[in-house]
Amino acid sequence: MELRLIADQAIGEADARQSDGLGFNTYARVLAQSALDTAGPFTIGVFGEWGTGKTSLMRLVQSHLADEPNVVTVWFNAWRYEKEEHPIVPLVGTIVRELETHKAFSQKFADSTRKLVRALRAVAYGFSATSRVRIPGFAEVEASFVAKDMIDRDDKLTPDPLLDRSLYYGAFNSLESLRLEQELRVVVLIDDLDRCFPDQAIRLLESIKLVLSQRGFIFVLGVARQVIEGYLQHKYTADFGIRDFKGQLYLDKLVQLPFHIPPATGRMGEFCARILDGQPADIADQLSEILPTIGEALGGNPRAVIRFVNNILIDLAISSELADAALMERIPLNYFAISRCLEDRWPEVYAPIVASTLLAEEVASWDLSSIASRAEGTGPEARVAASLISDHRLAALLFGDHGKSWLRNPDLRMASVGFLRTQRRTSSADAAEATALYDAFLSYQSDDVSEVVELAQAMSNSGLSVFFDVNVAAGSDWSHEVEMAVTRSRAFCLCIGKTPREGVEAAEMKASYAGATVIPILLPGVDWNRIPPDLTRLEYVDLTDGINPEAVSLLADVIRRRS
Numbered sequence: 001m002e003l004r005l006i007a008d009q010a011i012g013e014a015d016a017r018q019s020d021g022l023g024f025n026t027y028a029r030v031l032a033q034s035a036l037d038t039a040g041p042f043t044i045g046v047f048g049e050w051g052t053g054k055t056s057l058m059r060l061v062q063s064h065l066a067d068e069p070n071v072v073t074v075w076f077n078a079w080r081y082e083k084e085e086h087p088i089v090p091l092v093g094t095i096v097r098e099l100e101t102h103k104a105f106s107q108k109f110a111d112s113t114r115k116l117v118r119a120l121r122a123v124a125y126g127f128s129a130t131s132r133v134r135i136p137g138f139a140e141v142e143a144s145f146v147a148k149d150m151i152d153r154d155d156k157l158t159p160d161p162l163l164d165r166s167l168y169y170g171a172f173n174s175l176e177s178l179r180l181e182q183e184l185r186v187v188v189l190i191d192d193l194d195r196c197f198p199d200q201a202i203r204l205l206e207s208i209k210l211v212l213s214q215r216g217f218i219f220v221l222g223v224a225r226q227v228i229e230g231y232l233q234h235k236y237t238a239d240f241g242i243r244d245f246k247g248q249l250y251l252d253k254l255v256q257l258p259f260h261i262p263p264a265t266g267r268m269g270e271f272c273a274r275i276l277d278g279q280p281a282d283i284a285d286q287l288s289e290i291l292p293t294i295g296e297a298l299g300g301n302p303r304a305v306i307r308f309v310n311n312i313l314i315d316l317a318i319s320s321e322l323a324d325a326a327l328m329e330r331i332p333l334n335y336f337a338i339s340r341c342l343e344d345r346w347p348e349v350y351a352p353i354v355a356s357t358l359l360a361e362e363v364a365s366w367d368l369s370s371i372a373s374r375a376e377g378t379g380p381e382a383r384v385a386a387s388l389i390s391d392h393r394l395a396a397l398l399f400g401d402h403g404k405s406w407l408r409n410p411d412l413r414m415a416s417v418g419f420l421r422t423q424r425r426t427s428s429a430d431a432a433e434a435t436a437l438y439d440a441f442l443s444y445q446s447d448d449v450s451e452v453v454e455l456a457q458a459m460s461n462s463g464l465s466v467f468f469d470v471n472v473a474a475g476s477d478w479s480h481e482v483e484m485a486v487t488r489s490r491a492f493c494l495c496i497g498k499t500p501r502e503g504v505e506a507a508e509m510k511a512s513y514a515g516a517t518v519i520p521i522l523l524p525g526v527d528w529n530r531i532p533p534d535l536t537r538l539e540y541v542d543l544t545d546g547i548n549p550e551a552v553s554l555l556a557d558v559i560r561r562r563s
Contacts, residue, residue: 002280003317005310008051008338021274022053022264022302024445028060031220031259035061035187038069041213043254044220051303052193054222057261058189061220065214071185072105075097078510079192080136088207092124095188109184116186123211194224198231205254225251264302268295283313286333290402294341299419299437303497308344311424319419328415335416338397338406346394351386352380354417357410358553359556361385364407366397374452390456390466422544439559441489442468444523448497451523451547455495458552464559491559492516496531497523519558524545 012224031044048054058289062073074095081090099106099117106113106446190208193201201223208219229248236245250257264271272291276284298304315336323330342350353360363384366374388395397403405412440459446454456466467485520540522531524547541555 001320006275006306008306022267024057024060026502029064029279032061032064035218040215040217042256043219044257045255046259047225049224051301052261053302058222062189069104070183072098072102075189076190077192078190079195082196086205089124092120096120183238184216186216189220191222194227243363264300265296268292274396290334290337293396297341297345297397315424331415334402335412339416349384360407364404372457374454376449388462392460438467438489439464440466440491440493440497441486442493444495445499447499448523458547462552462556489516493517494520495523497524498525
């Protein structure tokens with residue numbers, strides 16, 4: 001069989017796709033226009049988790065600016081230079097190179113370009129007087145000599161004895177004296193900041209803020225902000241004993257426009273069609289129906305979807321070779337897809353179903369609207385029911401045509417499971433980018449399980465994914481599983497019902513490790529005399545009149561707004 005694996009490349013890089021399939025083009029046009037119309041200095045932060053498409057969006061922004069005569073775009077991959085003592089030097093070198101090679105720009109703004117290049121060379125010299133660094137376009141040499149040669153070749157630069165003795169004097173003096181044309185723009189797109197060690201990423205950010213905060217400069221930073229914020233939080237706690245330091249405030253000071261990559265869930269159909277384009281017809285046909293559902297199950301992470309497709313293509317190729325040699329039966333591609341997705345994403349459901357043909361057949365006969373009572377029990381059936389009612393993505397996967405077929409055909413189901421166990425051993429580390437992210441973790445007392453099950457199902461119906469401790473698989477370390485679920489949840493919902501609860505402060509301590517937002521929820525039957533006294537200082541959701549669609553819709557809005 002033909003085996004066409006899919007490269008994880010951003011739009012516009014090498015032979016990558018020229019269209020993202022995620023609707024980023026609209027966002028890119030708006031961001032590009034804002035860079036044109038804003039005088040600067042200005043910084044746009046493109047925030048998103050790994051694999052969500054930050055690079056693709058930034059490449060699209062760059063392409064929209066490519067033909068603008070008053071704009072020079074500079075692409076800088078921070079990760080390539082993270083070991084430099086002063087990462088500002090290769091950044092400046094990259095900017096200089098682009099200014100000098102952009103003929104239309106340098107002709108239109110000849111005087112400004114010359115002054116700006118000269119000032120930037122002074123920056124490189126000032127910062128690298130004793131450093132050995134790589135400057136784009138040069139071999140690895142002593143940067144002080146390279147930068148000084150660059151300056152000396154410009155005969156209009158007046159020698160200043162202070163330049164050799166001061167790290168900053170020449171650079172600042174040259175830059176501060178510039179009066180660039182109003183319409184001139186230098187748009188610097190800095191990618192892969194979150195692949196650098198956090199201290200180096202912060203060093204580069206500080207250098208940008210210190211040196212390149214100049215009129216006409218627009219910076220677009222691509223970063224998973226939790227990498228920076230988490231490092232700062234840890235450093236301030238470990239080094240200075242400041243436990244309530246808010247890491248997010250650091251980036252807020254640098255970034256004037258935070259742009260978060262929109263969720264790809266709901267747009268997986270077009271994306272999956274794009275990545276299947278070019279696959280053999282039989283492969284594309286088998287995957288076209290099920291892959292969008294799996295994409296949703298993987299959290300809408302484009303990189304995770306590409307990795308997933310590559311894995312099941314390898315599964316199919318190896319199993320086909322074995323089937324041709326009569327060593328095993330031929331297994332349809334969709335069975336590999338269902339088995340692998342469940343094992344990676346919902347192991348608490350996968351394990352009991354593959355262990356019991358009877359349970360698999362029973363689940364296939366369930367009606368989602370009438371299984372809430374099953375989730376109130378104990379054992380494997382309760383775990384599967386709880387997961388189904390609390391995560392609409394799992395329900396879509398298992399109750400769709402391919403999922404029902406997987407549940408009802410024990411021979412092919414177990415053949416795919418056995419193949420993954422014996423021929424394609426998987427590791428939880430392989431699924432790291434598809435790690436479950438829940439919208440809400442429901443913390444509750446056992447007396448309130450009926451109300452919490454009803455709430456979980458209503459939240460799932462509203463499009464949220466929910467975790468509560470019935471989901472924990474048998475044999476697992478309960479406290480560890482719950483702790484991990486909290487770290488993967490955007491909101492920590494403190495459900496307050498018939499039984500007294502710990503205060504909000506205690507809940508906040510549990511959630512602080514994960515950076516989750518605490519949202520108290522008053523359930524039907526709550527004892528008003530036993531509500532924690534510190535509840536009123538947080539926005540809480542009152543469901544005491546019943547768990548109805550309108551009330552849950554308001555809760556969903558609170559979670560989306562605060563998480």
